[in-house]
Amino acid sequence: MLTIRDITVRLGGRTILDQAGATIPKDGKVGLIGRNGAGKSTLVKAIIGELEPDGGSVDMPKRARLGYIAQEAPAGTRTAIEAVLDADVERKELLAEAETCTDPNRLGDVHERLIAIDAYTGDARAARILVGLGFDEEMQNRPLDSFSGGWKMRVALAGLLFSEPDVLLLDEPSNHLDLEATLWLENFLQTYPRTLIVISHERDLLNNVVDHILHLQNGKLTLYPGTYDSFERIRAERAAQAAAAKANQDAQRKKLADYVARNSARASTAKQAQSRAKMLAKMQPIASMAEDPSMSFDFPSPDELRPPLVTLDLAAVGYEADKPILRRLNLRIDPEDRIALLGRNGNGKTTLARLLARQLEPMEGSLAFSPKIRIGYFTQYQVEELPSGSTPLELMTRAMTGKPPLAVRGQLGRFGFSGPRATAEIGTLSGGERARLALALVTRDAPHMLILDEPTNHLDVDAREALVQALNDFAGAVILVSHDRHMVELAADRLVLVDSGTASNYDGSMEDYIDFVLGRNQKKAAKPAAEPQAAPVKKAPGLSRDELKALRRRVTENETRMKRLQLQLAALDAVLADPGSAKGDLAKLNIGEIGTRHAAFSEELEEAEMAWLEASEELEAVMGG
Incomplete structure (x- = not known):
């Protein structure tokens, strides 16, 4: 269906793709992965024709339709449902022609084609897709200009799914979605009837949707059969083999070099030494498959505070007077708590996070903090607003005013910014590097409570695993908002559901919640919010x-x-x-x-x-x- 033939792309004097090639199987579901900065976006631009490669080509059948979301979000006075329906250009044109066509033969062909593409159920299909992506009936009939950029991108995604292209190309589709919409999208893609190529760092999506992994590394493409877990297993086996081969070769090179050093000066062995020297020179070194050592997260440990850190008692919060978004909030947070906030976007997760971060004041009820508490609050806005002309060292020096240069360098080093990376312009950093820098900045004071609102959007799979490990090692409390359920499952001990204007402890597991979202079971009972909820009982108290x-x-x-x-x-x-x-x-x-x-x-x-x-x-x- 789609063949990438020896593509070479050079940008700014650097080779991004080096005779990269792969054949995508017809109706296959392929996950395109690679480290941040590997060239995935460059490859996508070459596939959609936005970038002309220096060599090679991308070949598809002539009539094949390629679907891809443009970077510019849709806008205007059309409603969300109208924009989705308009995305299927053939359907729209055929319906218009059916209204005006006077040639009975042509009219018959038009109606036959409309039936073939299931055009008459279009309104219902479009509505189902929008509902799955979080649009209720009222939102579906609102003009596009009334939505934020993230919701507009959801409309664009809905339109692309509705149009059912022969090759569906999705670039990090879950970045603008909450967990609930991500689960729906995954379920939708599992049954997509045509070729799918999805760039994603969501381990669960790659395991549950794709049947091939296309790995981009060092400018080359390699296609692996199976899910992400099977790819990782094969990669680990190859890494072990490469490491063993490299160790064997290193030993052989050392043996040859020792022989040459000991025997070159002796006439009786000079020829043998010369022969071994030539052999040594011809040996091509075997590269080890080492990962990027700069990819790291290490949160500084705070000093100890007695519990509780935070107590909410029948609190309400919102942005307009007398119009609270959340009411009757009862929550206690202790130093070792790991809490994930669940619920659809718009239900108030970020509002609750901002209340806990002291960016909002309660409208009613009470909110008490431990007197000496320090809070680190991470959002995507911080990543996007980093000044491109500055360097990590300059930003951290300003943020840690009065601290010695060694402490500033030490905090940067915790997040992989050592040596020249500390003085690189932020505009040259990858999205993952900028996210690490933002995390380094918000944790510079060793916070007692870390609030992370979608921390994984710019991180690749390996970086997400490193972040999970760092969170598990962190000595303070963690409040997590994330659509990456793999991270939630590994890093959270408590689930809090933000829904129906309040927040309550969710008594089920993440698996229960996923089943509920997908309609496979009934909602687990949440603890009533009418009275303050006690902190979870520690069955083994006294642990330091x-x-x-x-x-x-x-x-x-x-x-x-x-x-x-x-x-x-x-x-x-x-x-x-x-x-x-x-x-x-x-x-x-x-x-x-x-x-x-x-x-x-x-x-x-x-x-x-x-x-x-x-x-x-x-x-x-x-x-x-």
Whole structure:
């Protein structure tokens, strides 16, 4: 359906794509991934014809329709539903022709085509898509100019889905969506009947929707069959093989170099030394598959405060006098709490976050903070408003006025800005780097409570995993608003549902909530908001902050250990099934040795699973069940 033939693109003297090629299978669902700055957006521009490559081509069947959302949001006086219906140009033109056509033969052809493209159910289909993306009936009939930029982009997405192009190209479609709309979109894409290419860093979307992964790295494209998890498993196996090959070659190079050094001056061995020197010069070094070492998150630890940090008692909050958005808010936040705010956009999650960040005052009721509390509040606006002409070092120096240069450099280094990266102009940084810089700025004072409103929008999959690890290591409280449910599941211990003008503890798990959003079960009962809710009961009181931090680390370390062992066992299983496929270190082992190693790894995996289970149960007991 779509073939990328040896595309080369050079921008600003740098090669972004280097004879990159891949064939996208017809009706395949492909996830395009790559680190921030790898060139995904450049590849997209080449595919849609916005950028002329220096070499190579993109080939599609002549009549194939390519669908892609333009960067400019739709605007005007048309309603949202009208804009979606207009997106299917063929349907719109055929319906207009059917009203004016006088040629009976042509009119018959028009009606036949209208039936073929299901044109007469268009209004209902458009409405269903808009509802899935969060538009109720009133919003569907509002003019586009009455919406914010994010909601306009949702209209554009709805129009693209409605038009059903032969090749649907989506670039980070969940960035403007809440969790609920993201779940609906994932469900919709699972049954999309044509070719889909989606650029996404959402691990769950890549696992639940796509059947191929197209990986862009070092200017090259590689197509892998399967989901993101299967790609990661293959990549880990190849990384292990590359590391083993590199280690073998390094040892061989050292041996040759030692021989040359010891024997070049001796006449009896000079020729052999010269021969080995030539061999050494011809050896092409094997590159290791190391990840970017600058990708890091390390939140500074705050000093200890006694609980509670925050107490809300029948509070109300809003932006206009006598028009609160949220009422009867009862919430207690303790130093070790990890709380995720759930609910559709527009229900008040950000309003509640701003109240907790002290950017809004309660209209009624009470809001009490620990006297010495420091709060770090991260939003996407901070990322977008970073001055492009400044450097990370300049911004952090101004933000940490009076602090010694070593402390300023240390805070930047926690987030990967060491050496020349600290003095690079912000305009040259990737979206992920700017997000890390914004996080470095809001945590410079070691906050006791960290409020993160959609922190993952500019982060790739690996950076999101690093952020989860940093949050689990953080010694303060965390309030998280995110459409990335993988992050919510790994980083949050409590769920709070913001809905129907209030916020209540959600008693189910994330899996329960996902089922509810998709209509697979009934809403879990929320604790009544009429009276103040007590903090979760600690079933194992008396744990210090360091002890709780160590317990969290035990959980995550054993998760990582389990994952590593599962990958190693998968590689051994492949060799046991096909001994001829053994490569690298495994090729040196006989079947008996492989079987022995498999048994040892299996036993170690069982131990890791038991350790993870024990730590998880202990943590669950500490956090209140």
